Amino acid sequence: MAFSVPTQCKSNNQAEVMAALYAIEWCNRAGYDKYDLELDSMVVTNMLEEKDTNNLKLKNIIKRTVNAKEEAEVSISHCYREANQVADFLAKLASSSRNGTFYFSYQQLPKEAKGLFQLDRWQLPCIRRRYDKCNFFC
Template sequence: MKHQIAWNIKAAIYKTFPNLKLDGRWTEICDTIERLRHIVIWRQVSWSKPLLNVVKINTDASYDVTNGKAGLGCVIRNHIGDLIMSFSIAVQCGSNNQAEAVAANYGLKWCIHNGFNKIQLELDSLIIVDMLNNRDTTNLKLRRIIQDTIQNMDKVDIIVSHCYREANSVADFFAKQAYSSGHSTFCFSYEQLPREVKGLFQLDKCQLPNIRRRYDKNNFFVS
């Protein structure tokens, strides 16, 4: 039993610290584990403006797996960073990935309906970005929404790109707003934006960076 417990503990530690070697007496191993620290990686990330005559769609989603409740967030801006439209929509979805895909498709359809044909679609879900760029998915639950989005993509000149969530803070705000309130709202000017998001919007427009903080699992030190 003791050996099994020790093996389970080591397996859990190796998952968090893949390059760690644990040898010696159990007391020494415990002491090493208690003093382990990941190396923190800091990186500046910022929202980037689209090219001239291109509109940029940023979307995000907030999802609760327990009840399927989701909030979709979107902000559409021009090449100088001014607002064209934003939405905050409350929906029901089957998964977080489905909510991310639906948000992207909603934003894209709005642009097409309003005559925009040069588009950059950006979201922080690398899974959905890869599906759209690969133009297919093996996930049967997502196939319908992905195919519908691809059909809309074929109607315009579009680039689909990934961003870190720290560069997607405005869309994230609207997604969380829809999720928490259960209501849907649309904004068509800076003045109509909620007070809480105006600061984030201006930071993006000035292209001031946010700090992305991550732990490097493959590198660590013993304090």
């Protein structure tokens, strides 16, 4: 299952925690009692593993996420950005859309996400390309 849901967040960590909470609550409601959750934010992964944070803005949502996590056997792990390109693409899609979308099969994924998914499935690296900004004043 994958999702792309727009939300209002003040930081990338808040967005990551809200996505984790959303995913955990969805899995719990769907009746899953054992599953893995991969996050590409080491900071948020540590907050959820330690079950607390010093960040007062995130304290309540971390507590809600930890409580939801305890309803099932959830394994939370960190994965590097290169291994999380599909989630990164869906997050960018949500930021430019007003509607939330759920994907329950490979066929439902957007074309760009399918390619990234296949690279991950084949365990091939996904190389990020950065373009230098054009400087007309050289």
